[in-house]
Each structure stands twice: as structure tokens, then as C-alpha cells.
Amino acid sequence: MTRVVVAGAGSIGSLFAAHLAQVADVCVLTRREAHAAALRERGLRVSGRSDLTVQLAATADPEALGDADLAILACKATDLEPLAARLAGRLAGATVMTVQNGLGAEEVVAAHGDWPLLSAVTFMSGTRHDDAHVEYVLDTATWIGPFRGTSFEDARRVAELVESAGLKAEAFHDLRPAQWSKLVFNATVNGVAALTGLPHDFHFAETERPSDLGHLVRDLVDEGRAVAEAAGVDLHDDPWEMNVLATRRGHRHFPSMLEDVEARRPTELEPINGALVRAARRHGVHVPLHTAVYRLVKAKEAGYS
Amino acid sequence: MRICIVGCGAVGSLFAANLSLLEDVEVWAYDLAREHVEAIARDGLRLTGAGEVVGRPRATSDAAELPPCDFGIVATKAMHTGPAIAATAHAFADGCVATVQNGLGNEETLAAHVERVIRGTTFPAGKIVEPGVVQWDVKGETTLGPYDGRVPLAEVERLADACTRAGMPTAAVEDARGPQWRKVIFNASTNPVGALTGLTHGRVCERPDLRGLVSGLVAEGKAVAAAQGIVLDADPEQLIDHAAKPEVAYDHKASMLQDVEARRTTEIDFLNGGIVRFGREHGVPTPLNEAIWALVKGVEQSWG
Numbered sequence: 001m002t003r004v005v006v007a008g009a010g011s012i013g014s015l016f017a018a019h020l021a022q023v024a025d026v027c028v029l030t031r032r033e034a035h036a037a038a039l040r041e042r043g044l045r046v047s048g049r050s051d052l053t054v055q056l057a058a059t060a061d062p063e064a065l066g067d068a069d070l071a072i073l074a075c076k077a078t079d080l081e082p083l084a085a086r087l088a089g090r091l092a093g094a095t096v097m098t099v100q101n102g103l104g105a106e107e108v109v110a111a112h113g114d115w116p117l118l119s120a121v122t123f124m125s126g127t128r129h130d131d132a133h134v135e136y137v138l139d140t141a142t143w144i145g146p147f148r149g150t151s152f153e154d155a156r157r158v159a160e161l162v163e164s165a166g167l168k169a170e171a172f173h174d175l176r177p178a179q180w181s182k183l184v185f186n187a188t189v190n191g192v193a194a195l196t197g198l199p200h201d202f203h204f205a206e207t208e209r210p211s212d213l214g215h216l217v218r219d220l221v222d223e224g225r226a227v228a229e230a231a232g233v234d235l236h237d238d239p240w241e242m243n244v245l246a247t248r249r250g251h252r253h254f255p256s257m258l259e260d261v262e263a264r265r266p267t268e269l270e271p272i273n274g275a276l277v278r279a280a281r282r283h284g285v286h287v288p289l290h291t292a293v294y295r296l297v298k299a300k301e302a303g304y305s
Numbered sequence: 306m307r308i309c310i311v312g313c314g315a316v317g318s319l320f321a322a323n324l325s326l327l328e329d330v331e332v333w334a335y336d337l338a339r340e341h342v343e344a345i346a347r348d349g350l351r352l353t354g355a356g357e358v359v360g361r362p363r364a365t366s367d368a369a370e371l372p373p374c375d376f377g378i379v380a381t382k383a384m385h386t387g388p389a390i391a392a393t394a395h396a397f398a399d400g401c402v403a404t405v406q407n408g409l410g411n412e413e414t415l416a417a418h419v420e421r422v423i424r425g426t427t428f429p430a431g432k433i434v435e436p437g438v439v440q441w442d443v444k445g446e447t448t449l450g451p452y453d454g455r456v457p458l459a460e461v462e463r464l465a466d467a468c469t470r471a472g473m474p475t476a477a478v479e480d481a482r483g484p485q486w487r488k489v490i491f492n493a494s495t496n497p498v499g500a501l502t503g504l505t506h507g508r509v510c511e512r513p514d515l516r517g518l519v520s521g522l523v524a525e526g527k528a529v530a531a532a533q534g535i536v537l538d539a540d541p542e543q544l545i546d547h548a549a550k551p552e553v554a555y556d557h558k559a560s561m562l563q564d565v566e567a568r569r570t571t572e573i574d575f576l577n578g579g580i581v582r583f584g585r586e587h588g589v590p591t592p593l594n595e596a597i598w599a600l601v602k603g604v605e606q607s608w609g
Contacts, residue, residue, distance in 0.1 A: 210582075211574065288521065295517070
């Protein structure tokens with residue numbers, strides 16, 4: 001049986017772990033021992049789009065991890081550096097897959113070991129109810145591509161494993177077009193949500209009145225598109241259409257950056273908006289609106305931290 | 306002379322109380338807040354702080370009671386201008402109506418209801434501490450000028466003279482757009498930044514990245530003013546830096562931040578929204594003001 005380590009058991013990590021535990025030998029690495037103990041004792045329950053409760057191994061101690069074939073790093077981008085450091089020198093036989101938002105996750109991990117690396121972006125979403133219960137909200141796909149020392153075949157095998165577990169996945173020869181689509185989408189939607197307090201809902205696509213938010217969202221997307229173009233990336237999806245489609249579902253999605261700001265936690269601003277603004281500067285693209293959003297969220301965060 | 310203050314919040318109350326002390330002026334205070342109006346009618350209108358005054362204006366919430374007036378001074382929040390002047394316009398059929406409100410567009414709204422409109426900008430500030438009692442925080446100048454050729458400067462001077470004699474120093478000028486746009490640019494470039502980040506004026510200004518954003522907003526506002534031939538009477542950049550000093554307004558929470566914290570509709574449509582509108586009319590792009598306008602409208606929409 002394939003051995004999988006899922007590091008990070010927030011909503012995304014929990015969704016991967018619970019589904020994969022049906023087809024693989026899964027061990028979850030948590031940050032808190034109490035979390036690992038809850039998983040060992042109660043198993044991990046998924047409600048919503050799936051309905052299952054699985055038994056799995058869990059530990060907060062990286063030393064207790066055995067080797068694995070695949071390690072999925074599913075923590076928030078802001079927690080990735082310390083997580084990668086904890087894994088340095090371990091999981092010698094594993095291919096490591098990052099699923100963080102934004103840019104730069106692969107490089108962070110690469111600096112801590114010479115594992116073969118896969119890139120992934122995930123569009124599924126969930127709500128964590130407690131340490132041992134996650135609700136599966138959006139059953140959209142995870143996209144996987146090679147990054148370092150891996151091939152499209154490796155990406156395809158992992159995608160098949162994820163699909164066999166009941167989640168949606170697709171392998172790509174080059175993930176950057178998809179990763180950048182999500183980057184531009186997230187930098188725009190998460191930033192606007194964090195500043196306005198609005199969940200991602202119909203307001204983001206409204207363009208009737210001059211002050212409607214859809215104008216700003218479209219202008220931010222256009223800036224992001226220009227940066228992608230300058231970086232030589234041909235976007236896989238149009239972020240504006242992603243925005244319109246998501247808001248038409250009628251579901252009021254609360255982007256993590258909004259939840260973070262409301263809970264006064266550090267946000268993923270740097271790996272998302274910061275990464276986009278820095279890429280723009282590197283490629284000589286003028287992005288005044290993304291710069292403004294980045295500075296405003298940064299200041300808002302500074303105000304409560 | 307008979308003057309009616311339309312909208313007797315903090316600023317309106319400063320004008321109403323002070324003007325009511327003049328022997329030759331009869332002052333009416335019109336406001337929809339019944340408790341405030343009843344307290345004024347019963348105990349007078351008391352100012353404390355920068356000046357100690359007890360005025361005795363006539364106060365009413367019923368516009369039908371208003372007699373014909375020589376002047377109106379409109380001091381409502383900008384989003385209430387339309388309904389306020391629609392209710393009171395009959396009292397100004399032969400008079401002039403001055404606005405001392407924040408933002409852009411109030412003159413146009415008034416002109417749709419009354420013949421003679423006076424543009425105005427005022428700096429005194431305060432807050433209502435209880436019905437009939439207003440804390441007078443800041444003294445300052447008021448500038449008035451004709452909105453268009455239908456108001457002779459002599460009429461503006463007559464109102465300015467009354468205000469000045471009442472302890473509210475007021476200048477009458479031919480073109481009052483300079484002070485108005487200076488204040489609008491200051492407010493539009495700083496208030497929403499405070500409202501969106503939760504930071505006081507001083508904390509906004511001490512972050513170089515945010516101060517840079519403020520400067521970007523100021524530059525757009527100045528370009529829109531210049532395109533209309535408006536000469537600002539002072540540089541908003543200097544005023545912003547001055548206000549950021551610890552002894553001036555470092556800890557001041559912009560009124561828009563207070564509005565957002567209390568979930569009250571803000572004046573964003575008349576600040577950044579006004580700059581955007583005038584920018585479009587004069588072919589000046591204002592992308593940052595548009596972005597800020599949309600974000601603050603989004604904040605208001607998030608309250609449901």
C-alpha cells in the first residue's frame with residue numbers, strides 16, 4: 001500500500017488525509033500533540049460532500065514519522081518554512097508535494113532537502129469544525145504538476161491516487177499557468193475580501209454603478225494578467241471568469257484571508273499579494289492597484305499584531 | 306436677518322448657538338433628531354470646550370414651521386442633503402442657501418431645489434455629547450463664495466459678516482473652490498485609508514508604504530482640481546504631515562473610521578466618489594480614488 005504523510009491538518013490537509021486513508025496508509029503530522037491525539041482516538045470525520053470517518057495514524061513529532069512514498073505539505077503558506085525545517089533529513093524515500101496558495105512554496109521546501117518535488121494548487125475547500133471533523137464544502141479539483149526531479153508521469157500517478165480516494169485531481173505538464181491563474185484570483189479576491197469584510201459573493205462581479213466592486217476586481221485581474229504575461233505565463237483560466245463563476249454559485253465563500261483578518265491572525269498576504277507585487281516589480285510591470293491592496297492589508301495586519 | 310441652520314448636528318449646532326447670540330439675527334435650527342430639538346427648545350443649545358456658549362435658537366423637526374429666511378446654512382451629512390433641502394426649500398424662496406458640508410456635489414444638489422446657492426467649507430468641529438449639548442473641539446475658519454452668478458458677493462459678505470461677528474470667523478471670496486478642494490483632497494486621501502486599515506491618522510502617516518498610497522490619492526485629487534482651474538489655498542501634503550504630528554492629530558480616528566466602526570454609512574460617495582466623478586467630467590484618470598471608493602462601498606455592503 002502507498003504510504004502517505006499529510007503534514008498540516010487544517011481543512012485542506014484533513015480532506016486529503018481522510019480521503020486518502022481509504023486507499024493508502026496515511027499518517028498525519030500535526031503541530032499540536034492534542035490534535036494528533038484527537039485524531040488517533042476519534043479518527044477523522046468528513047461531512048458535507050463526503051460522509052466518512054477513518055482511522056489513521058497521527059503524530060506531532062516528526063521523529064515518529066516512518067518513511068513514505070508521498071508527503072503532502074498542506075499547511076498555510078505562512079507555516080511552511082518551519083514545517084519544511086522540521087522535515088529536513090526525514091522522509092528520504094518520499095516525493096514531496098506542496099499545495100500552498102501563492103508563489104514560492106516549492107522553493108521554500110527545496111531549500112530544506114533534496115526530495116523530488118511536485119507542485120499542486122487545490123480549488124477544493126472545507127470548513128474545519130474541530131480537530132477531528134472537517135466539512136467538505138467545494139469539491140473542485142486539485143491540479144498537480146512536476147517541479148524538481150519529477151515528471152508528468154509522477155504527477156499523473158499522484159493525481160490518480162487522489163482520484164481513487166474520491167477527490168478530484170488532474171495532472172499537468174506545466175503547473176505554472178494554473179498556479180498563476182489561482183495566484184491572480186486569490187490576490188484579487190482575498191485582498192478585496194479582507195479589506196471590505198465581504199465574503200466572495202455577487203458584489204465581486206457587479207459592475208452596474210461606477211462604485212461597484214466588480215470594476216476594481218476586473219482592474220486587479222487585468223493587472224495580474226499583465227504580470228503573468230511579462231513572466232511568460234499563459235494563464236490556464238481567466239481569473240475574471242473564475243470570479244464570475246464562483247459568485248454565481250450562490251455560495252458565500254469566506255476566503256481564508258478574510259477569516260484571518262477577522263480572527264486577527266497573520267494572513268497569507270506575503271506569499272500571495274506580496275509575491276504578485278514583487279513579480280510585477282521584477283518584470284517592470286506597473287501594478288498600482290495591487291500595490292494599494294497589498295499595502296492596505298499589510299497595514300491592517302500590522303494594526304492588530 | 307433670519308438664518309435657518311439645516312441639519313443641527315455638531316457643526317450645525319456651532320453655527321446655530323453662536324449666531325443666536327446676535328441681536329440682529331433670528332436663528333432657526335432644523336433637525337430630524339427630536340430629542341436634540343426638544344432639548345434645545347427647552348434648555349437652549351449649549352456649547353462647551355473651545356467656547357462656552359448657551360444659544361437660544363428656535364428649534365424644530367417640522368419644516369412646515371419654518372418662516373421665510375434670508376439665509377440657510379446646510380450642515381447635514383452629505384448623503385442627507387437632498388431630502389433636507391427638499392423639505393426646507395420653501396423657506397429659502399427669496400433667500401440664499403450656503404453649504405458648510407464635507408465633500409463634493411452638495412452645491413449641485415442644493416441648486417436643484419433653490420435658486421441661490423453659496424459654496425462653503427468649514428473647519429470647526431465638535432460632537433454632540435447629549436441632546437442640546439455640543440462639545441466644541443476645534444475652532445477654525447469658514448470660507449464662503451457664490452456657487453454661480455445668481456448670488457451677488459455682497460449677499461455672501463452679509464452672511465460671512467454675521468458669522469464672524471458671532472465668533473465663527475468667516476471669509477467671503479469670489480471662488481471658494483480652493484479651500485473646498487483642499488479639504489476634500491485631505492479627507493479623501495486619508496480618511497478611507499484609516500477606515501480600511503483601522504489605523505489613526507498618525508499611524509497611517511508613519512508607514513512609508515501607506516503614506517505613499519496617500520500621496521498617490523492626493524496627486525489624483527490635485528490633478529482633477531487643476532483640470533478645473535482650481536487653485537488650492539494650501540498643499541494637502543503639508544497639511545497631512547502637519548496633522549500627523551503627535552501634538553496635532555496623531556491619535557485622531559478619522560470620522561470615516563468612526564463611521565465604519567459604528568457601521569454608519571460613510572461620506573465616501575462625496576469624497577473619493579466626487580473626485581472620480583469630476584475626474585471623468587474633465588478627462589482626468591483617478592484609478593486609486595476609484596479603488597478606494599469601491600473598497601469602502603464594499604465595507605458598507607458587508608453590513609448587509
